[in-house]
Amino acid sequence: MKDKTTRDHIVEAADQLFYQQGYEHTSFSDIAHSVQISRGNFYYHFKSKDEILDAVIHVRLANTQKMLERWEIEGEQPVDRIRSFIHILIANRAKIKRYGCPVGTLSTELAKLDHGSKDEANELFTLFRVWLRRQFKLLGRKADADKLAMHLLARSQGVATLANAFHDEKFIKQEVKQLDDWLNSCVENTV
Amino acid sequence: MKDKTTRDHIVEAADQLFYQQGYEHTSFSDIAHSVQISRGNFYYHFKSKDEILDAVIHVRLANTQKMLERWEIEGEQPVDRIRSFIHILIANRAKIKRYGCPVGTLSTELAKLDHGSKDEANELFTLFRVWLRRQFKLLGRKADADKLAMHLLARSQGVATLANAFHDEKFIKQEVKQLDDWLNSCVENTV
DNA sequence: GTCTATACTGAGATAGAC
DNA sequence: GTCTATCTCAGTATAGAC
Numbered sequence: 001m002k003d004k005t006t007r008d009h010i011v012e013a014a015d016q017l018f019y020q021q022g023y024e025h026t027s028f029s030d031i032a033h034s035v036q037i038s039r040g041n042f043y044y045h046f047k048s049k050d051e052i053l054d055a056v057i058h059v060r061l062a063n064t065q066k067m068l069e070r071w072e073i074e075g076e077q078p079v080d081r082i083r084s085f086i087h088i089l090i091a092n093r094a095k096i097k098r099y100g101c102p103v104g105t106l107s108t109e110l111a112k113l114d115h116g117s118k119d120e121a122n123e124l125f126t127l128f129r130v131w132l133r134r135q136f137k138l139l140g141r142k143a144d145a146d147k148l149a150m151h152l153l154a155r156s157q158g159v160a161t162l163a164n165a166f167h168d169e170k171f172i173k174q175e176v177k178q179l180d181d182w183l184n185s186c187v188e189n190t191v
Numbered sequence: 192m193k194d195k196t197t198r199d200h201i202v203e204a205a206d207q208l209f210y211q212q213g214y215e216h217t218s219f220s221d222i223a224h225s226v227q228i229s230r231g232n233f234y235y236h237f238k239s240k241d242e243i244l245d246a247v248i249h250v251r252l253a254n255t256q257k258m259l260e261r262w263e264i265e266g267e268q269p270v271d272r273i274r275s276f277i278h279i280l281i282a283n284r285a286k287i288k289r290y291g292c293p294v295g296t297l298s299t300e301l302a303k304l305d306h307g308s309k310d311e312a313n314e315l316f317t318l319f320r321v322w323l324r325r326q327f328k329l330l331g332r333k334a335d336a337d338k339l340a341m342h343l344l345a346r347s348q349g350v351a352t353l354a355n356a357f358h359d360e361k362f363i364k365q366e367v368k369q370l371d372d373w374l375n376s377c378v379e380n381t382v
Numbered sequence: 383g384t385c386t387a388t389a390c391t392g393a394g395a396t397a398g399a400c
Numbered sequence: 401g402t403c404t405a406t407c408t409c410a411g412t413a414t415a416g417a418c
Contacts, residue, residue, distance in 0.1 A: 029392085125353070161348040
């Protein structure tokens with residue numbers, strides 16, 4: 001479990017590079033150079049760039065799933081769990097400022113390329129959406145749980161996009177404060 | 192004024208293609224094919240792809256400026272003008288569903304490429320930001336006008352990103368309704 | 383001012399030696 | 401499992417004919 005295979009290293013490097021430079025702009029040479037293996041070598045591990053993307057997406061899906069489960073355990077109340085989601089904006093603010101949201105930017109890029117894996121990439125959004133929806137239901141907002149989940153997702157995306165464009169971390173904090181207030185008002189309006 | 196030059200046609204075609212396919216993914220061949228000229232030919236008009244991007248950005252900046260001036264004339268009250276901004280989400284919903292927001296997606300892509308023109312592309316955001324800020328000030332929200340402008344920009348971006356990912360026009364309408372309510376509450380809380 | 387021919391570059395991909 | 405060598409192909413760019 002602890003010894004990472006070369007394949008794992010490739011996926012890990014590709015994951016980072018796809019986030020930082022974008023999928024299309026990242027070449028085999030970039031990944032090979034990052035992993036310190038020859039270009040030809042990793043055709044032994046992956047037959048095409050699409051295959052690497054597929055592997056990256058599945059790693060991200062698995063990691064996201066694990067994170068959500070962790071939040072579920074750590075947060076006693078649904079409100080606390082939703083707050084965990086909101087506060088990744090703060091935790092990851094430096095990276096968001098530089099590269100945007102890893103979920104949103106990949107989704108946007110693959111949509112433009114009309115790439116075959118775009119639906120799988122959007123599953124990342126769905127993972128969050130379903131999880132948030134469940135938390136809002138547990139909160140007592142059965143009727144509009146999905147609406148609230150989508151609203152929160154959209155707000156987070158917008159914050160990431162603008163923080164990236166304006167290179168502004170303070171804006172993230174400003175908006176997170178408003179999101180906290182919004183979340184509290186959701187609790188008060190519980191049915 | 193009415194006879195468009197070949198150069199204008201190239202910029203127009205590039206503008207569309209950059210929006211639909213992304214900047215990097217659009218090749219010279221794509222543009223040449225769209226304008227019906229030979230590939231080699233437009234090196235007469237533009238020395239590089241970067242130059243075309245630059246021209247496209249400047250056309251977008253000019254068009255945006257004109258649109259903002261139009262809204263300023265058409266809308267009697269600042270509230271009406273801000274509402275004009277909110278409702279481009281509705282007017283352009285079909286394109287947003289397919290390609291996302293033209294401002295946000297270009298900004299995100301150029302940030303990842305670390306492209307030299309990224310700051311110019313972000314000027315598009317600034318144009319909206321400054322204009323919205325002025326409207327909020329006119330509304331009587333002098334103290335937090337910029338905060339409100341950025342908040343509105345972020346919300347719009349988020350809506351566009353998610354509508355694109357989930358291919359969902361109804362979501363746009365749902366969120367625009369909430370933005371209308373939010374705008375009304377801004378007026379009520381006027382100092 | 384427009385087009386053809388051509389050269390250069392780098393990315394994606396394969397074969398086969400070690 | 402890793403390497404080098406090599407191929408193809410598309411995108412970028414230039415020179416010069418018409």
